[in-house]
Amino acid sequence: MSCPPFPFLSVLPLATSTASSLSKIQLFSDTLQRLILARANFSIDSYQLSDFADLMLDFPGSIENSVLKRQAEYLAGRYLVRLGMQQSGLFNPEPPQLGIGLLRAPAWPDVVTGSITHHQHSACAVVLTQPLAINNFVGVDTELWLTSQQASEIAVSIHNPNELHILVSAGFTNEQATTLLFSAKEALFKAICPFIGGYFDFDAAELQACYYFAGNTATTGRSGCLQLQLTTNWVAARAPQQKYRCWFSCREVDVLTLVCSDKFVDFEDPEPSQVHVP
Structure with missing residues (x-):
């Protein structure tokens, strides 16, 4: 069993199909499932443009001419966000796709907020099950x-x-x-x-x-x-x-x-x- 990165998180079961470019997907949450953290590794060598369609994720025009690394990390981050939003139980049948908002940060649905991070081969997303507010904020980062x-x-x-x-x-x-x-x-x-x-x-x-x-x-x-x-x-x-x-x-x-x-x-x-x- 995977070990939670922080002591206030617990491991959640994960049953999902993924693209070949994603591996070691893990899902964690706090006791009340108000903070949901998902992380995974991604492989640039295994990434294919068809992964977006396979995972039912939008492929934005803004990354159409980007290098493969940018496309692969975008795919990984958005997929992990969707896992977190699905786990929240706030969306039926499926969470919406994330747009790009202020300072190129993700544009979150009104009922949740969150944060995404990635480095060369790993990505992580955190979803809070409440809207952005002065007492409801989150930021996550990972670095080699x-x-x-x-x-x-x-x-x-x-x-x-x-x-x-x-x-x-x-x-x-x-x-x-x-x-x-x-x-x-x-x-x-x-x-x-x-x-x-x-x-x-x-x-x-x-x-x-x-x-x-x-x-x-x-x-x-x-x-x-x-x-x-x-x-x-x-x-x-x-x-x-x-x-x-x-x-x-x-x-x-x-x-x-x-x-x-x-x-x-x-x-x-x-x-x-x-x-x-x-």
Whole structure:
């Protein structure tokens, strides 16, 4: 049985046919099935244009001339969204197709909101079973671990020395710390962008602390949460709140981060003895 990426999620049964370009499809939810997370691997080599028709997904004209990777990741993301919306039970007979909305983000049906992410060969989608609101937001991101050169090239724009120190003190390498913060701030951007209505820089939010969950092992990987606080006045003035928890789940090749309203997380804060606070 697949292991949930976060301790407040449980595995859901999955019975569905897929295209040959998709594999390792997993479905998870919180106890009340208000937050539904779906993830899968996709293969660019196995992708075919006919996969869209096979999965009954619209092929938008905006990606008609895109490279195969873009088409394959779009297919994977939209398919995972549909799995999540089907699981919500809010659509009969079938959920609608997602359009493209503000800042090229998905245009969600009125009754739900969500977020999509992908990297080179993996995709993930999160669906909340309530409309977007000030107490109902979500952002998800996944990133392959950066190489030393990649991390050094972008580090100065991602975090300040204190943020780096927090994560290095928690046991991450410099490269891992930069990757994790890049992903966490991307997830935060997706979560609050609908309220901000525009782009903002990585220094608009600052890491305050890193917590580890009990039970982390070499098999399950490291997981925990980061405390982020908005530091840019104009962003903070429009955002739903000033402080956010970003949940993270580390695997050998990548990291998954999630920012969402606390009401969707059926999980009490760990006791001090169960966390690492640098």
